[in-house]
Amino acid sequence: MNWKKIIAIGLTGCFLFSGCAEQRQNAQKMGEEGTQEDSYESTTFAMDTVMTFHIVAPDGEDLLIDAEQEVKRLEKLFSVTDEDSDIEQINDNAGDKAVTVSADTLALLKAGKQLGKATNNAFDMAIYPIVKAWGFTENEYTIPTQETLDTLLPLTRVSDVTIDEDASTVYLEKEGMAVDLGGIAKGYASDKLAELLKKKGVKSAWLSLGGNVCAIGTKPDGSPWRIAVQNPADENDYVGVVEISDACAVTSGGYQRYFEENGKKYHHIIDPATGKPAESGLTSVTIICKDGTKADALSTALYVMGLAAAEDFWRQTGGFDMVLISKDGRVLYTPGLADRLTEVEGSGYAYACIEA
Ligand code: AMP
Ligand code: MG
Numbered sequence: 001m002n003w004k005k006i007i008a009i010g011l012t013g014c015f016l017f018s019g020c021a022e023q024r025q026n027a028q029k030m031g032e033e034g035t036q037e038d039s040y041e042s043t044t045f046a047m048d049t050v051m052t053f054h055i056v057a058p059d060g061e062d063l064l065i066d067a068e069q070e071v072k073r074l075e076k077l078f079s080v081t082d083e084d085s086d087i088e089q090i091n092d093n094a095g096d097k098a099v100t101v102s103a104d105t106l107a108l109l110k111a112g113k114q115l116g117k118a119t120n121n122a123f124d125m126a127i128y129p130i131v132k133a134w135g136f137t138e139n140e141y142t143i144p145t146q147e148t149l150d151t152l153l154p155l156t157r158v159s160d161v162t163i164d165e166d167a168s169t170v171y172l173e174k175e176g177m178a179v180d181l182g183g184i185a186k187g188y189a190s191d192k193l194a195e196l197l198k199k200k201g202v203k204s205a206w207l208s209l210g211g212n213v214c215a216i217g218t219k220p221d222g223s224p225w226r227i228a229v230q231n232p233a234d235e236n237d238y239v240g241v242v243e244i245s246d247a248c249a250v251t252s253g254g255y256q257r258y259f260e261e262n263g264k265k266y267h268h269i270i271d272p273a274t275g276k277p278a279e280s281g282l283t284s285v286t287i288i289c290k291d292g293t294k295a296d297a298l299s300t301a302l303y304v305m306g307l308a309a310a311e312d313f314w315r316q317t318g319g320f321d322m323v324l325i326s327k328d329g330r331v332l333y334t335p336g337l338a339d340r341l342t343e344v345e346g347s348g349y350a351y352a353c354i355e356a
Helices: 034-038 060-078 086-092 103-118 128-133 146-156 185-199 292-305 307-317
Strands: 014-016 039-046 049-056 161-164 169-172 204-209 212-217 225-231 234-244 248-252 258-261 264-267 282-289 321-326 330-333 341-343 350-353
Touching: 014 204, 014 212, 014 248, 039 060, 049 060, 049 185, 060 086, 060 103, 060 185, 086 103, 086 169, 103 161, 103 169, 103 185, 103 292, 128 146, 185 204, 185 212, 185 248, 185 292, 212 225, 212 292, 225 248, 225 282, 234 248, 234 282, 234 321, 234 330, 248 292, 282 292, 282 307, 292 307, 292 321, 307 321
Parallel strands: 330 350
Antiparallel strands: 014 225, 039 049, 049 204, 161 169, 204 212, 212 248, 225 234, 234 341, 248 282, 258 264, 282 321, 321 330
């Protein structure tokens, strides 16, 4: 993945319903009243996105620094612009030799590979050559020819990413291959941050990493955190609010990054079967589950799959909730959200619960 800014449009997919109105550059103590007394919040830029951390704890100010350091540490491992990063090393040595990587890189690539398999390759962490061909890595957009795509598609097979856990090495079997963790790294980072903060005793916090929101515990008063799901058609609007506690909510949407040519929009979520932006009839997918890494990979994968296949995937595997927004104006959610999703009256969308 390239951390360079591509086109980040509007909000980030899902966001804290009441907590994101203000962004603060540094750690700030929030209101002095009641339970908010020990709330601290800071905003940082990492992994090509704006991140806001909100921690409710007496030592919140120090914890914010710990969290920022942790995310910068992970960014250094996963960046493709930093020559020394694990990912840059892996990509540089594609088709040549195996590279020794950190435990975090190994864990993330292992999860990526497993989620690739689970989604029948709709999530493809080896998609980088195609993402690059469309210009999403450098902001220099082009529509690749079919010939180019045909040449590159064989270089995007996750089965050619060889992970040797005992040796802590990763090898890309073919020259020209490259891994792209853009669809999963923020999820992994949110899991690591939550783990770190929980270890330090945090019982109430939320972490917003671009379109990834991870909630630790509940609000100080015991009520769940409220996450808004962005309206794909209007960056300043949302289509629903989902209540979560101790879980992550991750949104993928074509509206988040795209370019336009001859009146047609080309977005950044690629269907690995065609090498082209997924045209699946969905405009947004939000996945809610405890595991932020899984939620991140699934949001990308289910966007690629489209409505019917996403529903089938959920029925067959379970273990997560989701909100799907379709091009034809429907908001579909899993039964687990029936009591936790507040619809927006007059939004123009038709809401329906997916049958189990
Ligand atoms: P997300 O916003 O989590 O859906 O991730 C989208 C990003 O993941 C893109 O900007 C690409 O860097 C990368 N990507 C695009 N298509 C795929 C795919 N099918 N599988 C995995 N990663 C992808
Ligand atoms: Mg994702």
